[in-house]
Amino acid sequence: GAVVSQHPSWVICKSGTSVKIECRSLDFQATTMFWYRQFPKQSLMLMATSNEGSKATYEQGVEKDKFLINHASLTLSTLTVTSAHPEDSSFYICSATRGALAGGYTFGSGTRLTVV
Amino acid sequence: RKEVEQDPGPFNVPEGATVAFNCTYSNSASQSFFWYRQDCRKEPKLLMSVYSSGNEDGRFTAQLNRASQYISLLIRDSKLSDSATYLCAVSPGGGADGLTFGKGTHLIIQP
Numbered sequence: 001g002a003v004v005s006q007h008p009s010w011v012i013c014k015s016g017t018s019v020k021i022e023c024r025s026l027d028f029q030a031t032t033m034f035w036y037r038q039f040p041k042q043s044l045m046l047m048a049t050s051n052e053g054s055k056a057t058y059e060q061g062v063e064k065d066k067f068l069i070n071h072a073s074l075t076l077s078t079l080t081v082t083s084a085h086p087e088d089s090s091f092y093i094c095s096a097t098r099g100a101l102a103g104g105y106t107f108g109s110g111t112r113l114t115v116v
Numbered sequence: 117r118k119e120v121e122q123d124p125g126p127f128n129v130p131e132g133a134t135v136a137f138n139c140t141y142s143n144s145a146s147q148s149f150f151w152y153r154q155d156c157r158k159e160p161k162l163l164m165s166v167y168s169s170g171n172e173d174g175r176f177t178a179q180l181n182r183a184s185q186y187i188s189l190l191i192r193d194s195k196l197s198d199s200a201t202y203l204c205a206v207s208p209g210g211g212a213d214g215l216t217f218g219k220g221t222h223l224i225i226q227p
Contacts, residue, residue, distance in 0.1 A: 034214045043120075043203070044160065046214040059214075093159050097212070105150075105215060107159045 002028050004096050006108025013084055013115055021079045021111045023094030029074035030096035034105070035067075038091040050077050084115040119143060122204050122218035129194055130226050136190045137221045139204030148207040149180055151189050153200045154220060160203055163189075191223075199225045 003026040013019050023033060032051050036044040048069050050056040056069035068080040077096075081088055093110040122139045129135045141149075152160035164171065166178040166187050177190040187206075191198055201220040207213045 032212055036214075036217075041219075043217040043219040044215075046216065049214050091157070095215075105162070107161070110159045112157070 002096070002098075002104070002106040004030075004094065004106045004108040006094050006111060008111055009109060010112040011114070013113070015085055015115055016083055018080055018082045019084055019113060021081075021092055021094075021113075023077045023079070023096065023108050025075045025096045025106070028096075028098055030077075030098065031074070032097050033071055033077040034095040034097075035069060035077075035079050036093045036095065038093065044093060047079075081113065084113070086115045089113055089115045119216050120204055120206055120218040122202075122221045124219055124221060126222040126224050128224050128226055131194060131196055133194050134190065134192045135194055135223065136188060137202065137223075138186050138188045139218050139221075140184075140186045141204075141206045141216075142185070143206065143208065143216070144185060145208050146185075146206040147209055149178075149187050150205045150207075150215070151176075151178055151187070152203040152205055152217075154203055155200050160205075160217075163202070194225050196225050196227060199223060 005024045035047045038044045047062045048056045048058045050069045050071035052071050052074045058064045071077040094108040095105045120141050149166035151163040153163045154160040164173050166180045170179045175192045179188045201222050203220045204218040205215040207215050
């Protein structure tokens with residue numbers, strides 16, 4: 001079955017530093033990857049949609065200069081949280097799909113970010 | 117109005133009982149519907165897609181009511197291992213669009 005690997009699983013960083021999270025589709029080519037964020041006791045909120053080789057599309061209220069997304073290949077997308085602050089502490093999860101016709105979303109295992 | 121709404125619960129249900137929960141969605145253009153299960157501090161795992169005709173997978177049955185814009189999940193003969201948060205998710209498309217999730221319904225199966 002489709003497998004998506006995400007790492008790191010957890011990271012603790014100091015306020016003001018940047019953190020990069022990687023999302024890899026291991027056994028399929030992901031046309032589209034999605035990044036979600038989940039705060040405690042809240043729903044997963046879509047942050048952005050990235051297609052290989054093009055700029056990511058950000059949801060309303062998500063700062064594109066703060067959350068940098070790179071989708072350089074069909075198997076790798078990265079999310080960089082720049083100048084992280086404590087309010088950015090959250091559970092970040094990626095998801096990959098093979099496209100509209102294939103349907104189905106495969107989720108990574110998530111990254112728990114704590115900014116101190 | 118929130119796009120996807122669920123009763124957060126918790127639903128405390130004795131083992132072996134049948135439990136059902138609903139999820140309503142506001143976007144009438146939604147085309148894809150899913151139920152996910154999320155365990156504490158883990159990623160969501162697909163439980164089942166929801167089709168217009170309704171579908172069943174073992175003890176789980178999902179229904180879609182487009183006219184009233186809600187989907188439902190029924191769990192029969194509940195097991196202790198069914199304790200989790202159940203997330204409803206909808207999408208306007210079939211894979212090119214991201215999912216809109218509800219906050220989830222917390223289910224606790226009691227021995």
